[in-house]
Structure formats: C-alpha cells, structure tokens
C-alpha cells in the first residue's frame with residue numbers, strides 16, 4: 001500500500017483496542033484507518049464532513065465509536081443473536097461513519113453507505129480506491145425510498161428514535177438487526193420505543209451503555225431485531 005501523506009498519526013494503541021473492544025486491527029487495517037483519517041481531513045476542507053480535527057478525537061469519536069457498535073461481532077467466533085451477517089447498510093453515512101471503520105474491521109461484510117447528499121457520496125465513492133477496500137458500496141439516495149433489505153443496518157446521528165426506526169427497520173430481512181448509535185438515552189425513551197416496535201414487527205434485543213475510553217463520554221447502542 002501507498003504510504004499516507006498525512007503527518008498526523010492516529011493514536012493506534014493496540015492495548016487500548018484490546019482492553020476496550022477485545023479486538024486488535026492488523027497492520028493493514030491500521031494503515032487503512034490512517035488513510036481514512038487523511039482522506040476525511042483533506043475532504044473536510046471543502047465539504048462539511050466532521051467538526052473533529054485532532055487525531056485523538058478522530059480515533060475516539062469516529063473510529064472507536066463506530067466499532068463499539070459492532071463490538072458483539074468483533075469477538076472471535078461470535079454470532080450474536082444468531083443472526084448471520086453479510087449485507088450491511090449504514091444509513092445517513094455522511095463522511096462514512098460508522099460504515100467505513102466497520103468495512104475495514106469486517107472485510108467479509110458487504111457494506112452499503114447510503115447518503116442523501118450528493119457531494120458526500122462523491123467523497124465516499126473515492127474511498128474504495130484510496131483505502132484498498134472492495135466491500136464498500138456508496139449509494140446516493142434517501143432511506144425512505146431505498147428498496148433493498150439487509151442483515152444488519154446501522155444509524156448514527158441521523159435523527160430521533162422514531163425517524164431511525166422508520167429508516168432502519170423496514171430495511172431489514174426477518175431476523176435482521178438494527179444498531180442505533182445514541183448519545184444520551186433516557187429511561188422514558190423505552191416507552192417511545194415500545195410503542196414504535198410493533199408497527200415494524202420488531203423487538204428490542206439489548207441496550208448497551210458505555211463510556212468512551214479517552215474522554216469518558218456517555219454513549220448507548222441499541223440493538224433492535226425484525227421478527
């Protein structure tokens with residue numbers, strides 16, 4: 001692989017990955033993360049992809065956070081909730097989060113990056129070649145009009161709970177799983193969710209709350225399943 005031109009090195013601390021996700025990137029994956037960081041920084045000069053500009057923030061708030069959502073699938077020989085995963089969609093992918101880090105970590109999954117803003121899609125389309133990834137499929141379009149179904153859908157920072165359910169759950173095959181990446185999660189939201197789920201023939205599998213490893217911010221991942 002070509003060396004990255006970006007002088008800012010990510011804090012790719014192997015022990016931290018291992019301690020927090022029980023997973024470590026290979027040398028190739030580390031280089032792909034590094035090149036992704038460089039690509040986002042360069043594109044961010046002309047497109048608004050992220051407010052994050054430091055290597056540490058990028059590592060924690062984008063790479064680590066993206067992978068925390070699929071932590072149950074990073075453990076060796078794990079098949080959480082019995083779901084076999086191949087076809088994956090990141091809805092409202094923006095600058096490629098969480099879809100691109102997930103594609104790097106799981107090269108055996110086929111990841112569609114669905115994004116409504118054309119200039120962001122053009123950036124996403126440049127990534128397979130820049131990062132040497134063959135499992136990324138950027139797609140310009142709106143979630144509500146997207147006709148395909150998936151084994152796994154992921155949504156981060158696209159809207160409120162009702163909107164995320166509306167976008168994600170109809171795009172799952174029976175048994176498929178939706179991961180919602182959330183910041184704050186309040187107990188009354190369970191009531192909102194319980195009211196929404198029957199409409200989409202879905203159930204709540206798990207709510208995982210955690211703090212991020214460096215800034216100790218509170219985060220949640222919700223795992224929903226289409227029955």
Ligand SMILES: C[S@@+](CC[C@H](N)C(=O)[O-])C[C@H]1O[C@@H](n2cnc3c(N)ncnc32)[C@H](O)[C@@H]1O
Pocket residue numbers: 091092093094095096097098114115116117120141142143144155156157158
């Ligand atoms: C705040 S950004 C979040 C991007 C990324 N998921 C992240 O966590 O950094 C929300 C993105 O969702 C996209 N978006 C909003 N509504 C959408 C829809 N209905 N279908 C597809 N993409 C949508 C926007 O264009 C925007 O890029």
